[in-house]
Amino acid sequence: MGYISVIQFAEKYGISERTARNYCASGKIDGAFLTGKTWSIPADAALPQKGKKKISPLLQRLREEKEAKLKGGIYHRTQIDFTYNSNHMEGSRLTKEQTRYIFETNTLGITTENTRIDDIMETVNHFHCIDYIIAHATDRLTEAHIRQLHFILKTNTSDSQKSWFAVGEYKRLANEVGGEETVQPREVREHIRTLLAEYNSIEKVNFTDILNFHVQFERIHPFQDGNGRVGRLVMFWQCLHSGIVPFIITDDLRLYYYRGLRNWGSINGFLTDTCLTAQDNYKALLDYFNIKY
Numbered sequence: 001m002g003y004i005s006v007i008q009f010a011e012k013y014g015i016s017e018r019t020a021r022n023y024c025a026s027g028k029i030d031g032a033f034l035t036g037k038t039w040s041i042p043a044d045a046a047l048p049q050k051g052k053k054k055i056s057p058l059l060q061r062l063r064e065e066k067e068a069k070l071k072g073g074i075y076h077r078t079q080i081d082f083t084y085n086s087n088h089m090e091g092s093r094l095t096k097e098q099t100r101y102i103f104e105t106n107t108l109g110i111t112t113e114n115t116r117i118d119d120i121m122e123t124v125n126h127f128h129c130i131d132y133i134i135a136h137a138t139d140r141l142t143e144a145h146i147r148q149l150h151f152i153l154k155t156n157t158s159d160s161q162k163s164w165f166a167v168g169e170y171k172r173l174a175n176e177v178g179g180e181e182t183v184q185p186r187e188v189r190e191h192i193r194t195l196l197a198e199y200n201s202i203e204k205v206n207f208t209d210i211l212n213f214h215v216q217f218e219r220i221h222p223f224q225d226g227n228g229r230v231g232r233l234v235m236f237w238q239c240l241h242s243g244i245v246p247f248i249i250t251d252d253l254r255l256y257y258y259r260g261l262r263n264w265g266s267i268n269g270f271l272t273d274t275c276l277t278a279q280d281n282y283k284a285l286l287d288y289f290n291i292k293y
């Protein structure tokens with residue numbers, strides 16, 4: 001059996017070193033032992049659970065409808081609305097009806113000479129990303145989860161064929177967003193781990209905590225491409241995990257959303273109000289489908 005350090009365990013699960021040491025000292029990590037002042041932790045040790053995670057009525061319904069392959073419910077509507085809007089924000093040319101047709105039939109339907117293969121692949125992949133979130137939403141968010149979402153989103157796209165593009169891995173080349181500099185490739189891992197450690201140390205996550213994480217994630221811009229979509233997928237995950245009604249940034253809110261990202265830290269109300277509006281829209285769907293929140 002191999003062993004890892006407190007630092008490695010903390011990085012693996014996106015928690016602070018202090019929290020990892022406390023888990024060891026309190027006997028919450030099976031097989032951990034102290035040699036002098038240094039803890040050794042089994043490499044396959046699991047993160048201690050605070051108790052069985054309560055599943056919200058929404059998450060329960062999403063899982064049930066996904067398993068039953070039910071059409072016309074909240075799962076069906078979420079897949080189409082979320083995938084269409086998030087991809088459309090990043091330049092996808094597929095219409096909402098084309099997105100719906102792909103989800104419902106697993107075929108292309110009517111295409112034109114302007115239909116791009118990448119738009120189709122990233123649509124199908126985004127469906128899979130949402131399924132991954134529904135399956136893992138009770139898990140504590142980790143670096144591995146974030147990278148897996150990127151891997152799913154970008155698999156079998158033209159980007160995945162480029163030697164310099166790392167699918168499921170952090171960027172290798174410097175990039176910028178909206179003309180603003182982002183974190184250098186060599187510093188991404190450290191920034192992401194710090195962001196996760198700070199987030200996972202919050203006792204009770206609220207709406208503002210999720211928005212702040214999202215802004216910091218987008219400013220790090222850890223991947224070569226796909227950062228916006230992965231970031232919005234992560235927000236949906238965080239809401240489900242914390243029992244907060246999630247939201248979908250729709251096309252009519254896109255410019256307000258970008259303004260909110262730019263101004264976070266000086267005028268937080270821009271992004272907060274935009275996301276609360278999006279949340280109200282999703283609540284209307286939950287009301288229609290008689291899902292409590």
